[in-house]
Amino acid sequence: MCSMTAEQTPLKTTPLTQAHEAAGAKLVEFAGWQMPLQFSKVKLEHLATRQAAGLFDISHMGLLHLSVKAGHGTGFEANQQTVLAALDGLVGQNLQKLHPGKAVYTHLLNAQGGIIDDIIIYALPDGTHLGALHEVLLICNASRREAVLDWLAQQLPQRQATVQWRHVNDTLSLLALQGPRFTEVLTAVGLHDTGRLPKRFYCAPLQLGDIEVLATRTGYTGEDGVELLVRHQDVLPLWQTLIEQGAPLGLLPVGLAARDSLRTEAAYPLYGAELNENLTPLEAGLGWSVKLDKPEPFVGQAALQAQKTGGMARHLICLEMTVKAIPRPHDAIEDETGRSLGEVTSGCFSPSLDKPIAMGYINGPAPLTLGTAVAVVCRGKAQPARVVQRPFYGGPS
């Protein structure tokens, strides 16, 4: 069976790592961080998030704050527009549509339209938040933070020399509270007026008891919920009170393992699996997030336009297994005659559907029709599967 290898370099920890360890969580290395894989049972954590609420420590996510250099500012809204205008040429979404409090999911693209990272850009509400944030926040994958910083350093100065950026992971933590009972949990920890909660893909400062947070109505589980930015010194009491007050409502702390099965059910892509620098958002089925007709030209636009008109070499599809074998990344996808079609990128046993599911890329100009019977070669054996609608769980993505 498998063996674990020891880590060579010291891992980064979050302000909660010790508490996770003390709570008996199984910790693993993820993108250079020591993170909880699971606190109890992966399936229980997954289902708690679907049925009640799940609490995640995602402080490893790259938190980048972008602003206008001192001495160049001309007021909050103008500064925010300056930063957004500089970023607008690097992403597929139209950042001119953002306004204070609004966020958007998008991609940093290279000239070939390949994905440097999938990110969320937040046009922050007016004011200074958590002593560190105003103007624009960019959240990227932990595994891509260096690549994102390199790309910004290469691209931004030539676009807008007055924009500066720094990562704020040394002062701020990020929690995710997800699931149908998240509002009740927030009320239980001291949110007085649920009317202050931001709408989907908006962010707003909130007071939870005596703790100040910046709440964003975003997440990566397929459930409604919030992500909470909080100062390092406040994150342990906040985590503890959320666990204590949330427990009677069915809340569980959730680790990376269930985070992965939750995002897979929601058919959300994972960088390194469904996304990389050689794959485009169109191939990944994320065409909705690319506005080819937006006013500002952007890096990768020509390549994506060519792909849209000329056709794509591959397509991301969703598969449901008709047997219990679980597809794993790089398992071959074949047609019924054994001809190779492509490869699995993510697979898991879906606790919500009680069957194995997978995503993968199919080579060729046309996607497969829903319901098409295929096979996934799991550990040398072709196992039957069929093409299903995206996402596996929840509404349209």
Add this chain to the structure above:
Amino acid sequence: MAKAEDYGIPEGTKFLDTHEYILFDEDSEVALVGISHYAAEQLGDIVYVELPDVGEQFEQGDTFGTIESVKAASDLYMPVSGTITAVNHILEEEPELVNDSCYTDGWMLEITVNKAKQLDDLMDGEGYIEYVEKAAV
């Protein structure tokens, strides 16, 4: 040295180096087969166990099934040659029993042992603990 009982290993249990165990009852010549607690811990939460049919025969070292956890899949190997007399169908609904109680409710196979002498090739509980402790270093 660590005692096998401290690890919840029933007396008389023998192990393969691939972490399958066999608990042989000399009177009935029937044995239970499963995987060790250490192996279950290494695999993480188990979500599926594929087991053979009753009546199938296997030689020592043959693959008799597959175990899938949230993070990996692994083949299961026969500790000795034998014929399947029962499989633990409860694992189809509750595979997590392998994590919770691998030596009791989480058993996988009941077999009749064809060559009892093969049991001598296997590690006993204390030998197995020493083996996994070495592997962990």
